[in-house]
Amino acid sequence: MPELPEVEVSRLGLLPYLPGKRISGVCLRTARLRHEIPADLPKILAGRTLLRIDRRAKYLIFVFTPGKPALATEGFLILHLGMSGSLRLVAPGTPAQKHDHVDLEFGDTTLRLRDPRRFGTLAWTESPAETHPLLATQGIEPLSDAFTGDWLFLATRRRSLPIKQLLMDSHTVVGVGNIYASESLFHAGISPLRPASRISRQRCARLTESVRKVLQASIAAGGSSVRDYVHSDGGAGCFQLQCAVYDRAGEPCIRCGKPLHSIRQGGRSTFYCSHCQT
DNA sequence: CTCGCCACCTGGGGGC
């Protein structure tokens, strides 16, 4: 999936176009994503107006007006793009292609969800979104002021797992996926293999700064695109973020020139420099 | 509670 920067860039890309617009139709072609999409979603959304688009972790939250004036309940459409999901705005009537599962029609524009691997999620709730089971268990936001070295130091004290896997645990820290975990650790000079509990307070501070900088740089660059991510406005792929280590096994480290390594951790590829990262 | 592992799903690429 898109990691946090891609999700945020999608959100920012939609903001100029969608909030304030009213649902004119919903087309559900595939209900079976990671979780079953409610079949009555078209009925639920009918006539509602989109108020705003929020983000929590890698979830986008589309906030809608109450369905009927009498029932003063806002509704929350919770979207996760999984590994391969993407959003784009298309003109009404644009023929759907393979893996285009859902259309939200807003009169003169249509928001289209494509997700070849169907690891994505689309859920509906009329309770506060943050209380939804998928969101209630999410960890700290890495771009928030609360994400500090002291916070990370405390959060890692009784964690024996490798720091790279802790960074990718969304119940601890959200938004750091496989690419940015490797990148952040390289920039902080910390080995991905190091047990989380064996990182000093000072290096925790350095790591939180690295995570923040890597994510912010990627958002500023428009989200990195390795394969099938597409801008929410339909533009081509976005600016490839220059990765220092990700997918560069065997190539020279940009700092010391020694060849970079690739290993497996928790079933995922990790890239690092064994000379610069300890 | 923590951790390791599996599952979910489709498609692309490399080796034979």
Add this chain to the structure above:
DNA sequence: TGCCCCCAGGTGGCGA
């Protein structure tokens, strides 16, 4: 050309 295996940006759920 085809087949088979491995790989891919995530994460919820399971048992130990």
